[in-house]
Amino acid sequence: MNTGALTISIDFELYWGVRDTRSLDDYRERLDGVRQAIPRMLGLFEQHDIHATWAVVGFLFCHDRDEALSAAPSERADYKNRMLCPYRYLEQSTDLVERYHFAPALVDLIAATPQQEVASHTFSHYYCREAGQTAATFSADIAAAIRIATERGLAIRSLVFPRNQWHPDYLAVLAEHGITAYRGNEHGWLYAATDHVGQNTVRRMGRLLDSYINLSGHHTYSLESCAGTLPFNFPASRFLRPHDPRLAWLDGLRLRRITHAMRHAARHHEVFHLWWHPHNFGIDTEQNIRFLQRILEEFEHLRRRHGMRSLGMAELANALAAR
Template sequence: MSTGTFTISIDFELYWGVRDTRGLDAFRNRLDGARKAIPRMLDLFEQHQVHATWATVGFLFCRNRDAALSAAPTVKPGYENSALCPYRYLEQSADLDGRYHFAPDLVDLIAATPGQEIASHTFSHYYCREAGQTVAAFRADLAAAVRTAAAQGIALRSLVFPRNQWNPDYLEVLAEHGIGAYRGNEHGWLYAATDRVGQNAVRRLGRLLDSYINLSGHHTYALESCAGRPPLNFPASRFLRPHNPRLAWADGLRLRRITHAMRHAAKRQEVFHLWWHPHNFGIDTDQNMGFLERVIEEFERLRQHEGMRSLGMAELADALAAQ
């Protein structure tokens, strides 16, 4: 029997996700808040039997700097913009604060929570569309991610490309390493995968408006449309934009944008794929958690009345294989 599906993927990266764009001091409060928000998310998911995929940067599996350097691949990305490469930062920062760079405790907590999938966000938060990086360097990075997770008893089955820079040239590398699913981008020009330069002000403004007003459609899709040779693409439907005090008056529109898409998916037996980063909840945490609770309440209603189910990305692949 066909049914709608609610899928969540979370880009778990701590400071590695913003290291090349934000100073640590300026971002510290968000990262401290993310560490507090993650257990709250997990409690909420467990309470409502919501499954989620946590795409985790490989560095976060490590206990400290030495462990990260030991696990790192010998072939490293040769970005033309050297600021993008984290290894010089890692090598030169002997006193890295573990709270912002490493999180084996949180990885264990996620893995121990029912219905939660630990997936890959590459080993080093690898940028697949930046000038200078190569297939060989990506292959080495992904191999390091797989080895590091396997050492902790975790088999990686899904991947989210950092900064949504998914690259069709690299899909064979995913398959080589047992990655059977990845999160592609929403359809349309606003969401096309580009390097950092391509993410201009016009695209950013368009995506902001699209979070409140339906400019680009619901971005839901039939699970069957994802069938094919692995790895399978399970595209995003919507980014859960965090609370903005200046736009709090429009939170009803932001919620309606999401819940209307969820209802659309439930009635048409399609997939609605929501995503965010833990640091998006790092400030205004109560407001963000309250908003997420309202989204989950809508899912509960759709589960009861429309039969909607909750599946992570690897579970989507399993469900498709079972059809």
């Protein structure tokens, strides 16, 4: 690739992404805010001609519990930790609030916005490194995710593994289902794919510090380095950590950490891959949107000066396959 590229991927999951770790009452405000945050993000993307990949949990295509259970695969993960099973939760919850679990109108809005790719975050927010699941149940889950997207007229070509639990043994499953790209993890111990227990306090603190101070490098890479068998791995470069009022005085460092990596990618014709969740913008939405605006203004500058492009994950796969 003879220019640098900014790639953005967004993990759209609503309550499915935190259901086993946060109570709904604790997370309600963030989830409510998603309904305002996503249109604001899409507006910025249109303004700056940003191509983004939205990895959507399959449940979000549904309108209610009955539709979700009807679309679910018959072969399901038997997690050792029962709290991880979304189907037990769906079947047993007596007070399931649809707006926190389903979002077909938002999925339609994303799909209708120019240059936005609807990708998969698995059907059920599937955990590939937790005990009790197998490649066969993963394949059934992916088949369900592709089926419900296809029914909406959408072709799934990219995937983001929930909680970044990517699993090398499962890549062949993605290829069998026609998925050409996935988001791997940043290199290094801090970002290694593990089960929930493996994400200990030391790792979390290290990643927090790395968001402000360059501890682990830029994590940019050449497109050619991603070549190999399908699906192609386009690793993350940086998580867009949301606004924190307690750390707002460090926002200059947080922005510089991202923009310096973007400049490095632009100058060296490499990829910078930024990611986050919509619920990260669900509170302090104005501050988060302003911060994103500054990132995209830097991208505009790099596009003018160095020809940097905005490419979604499927577009990166197309560019690599065409070499």
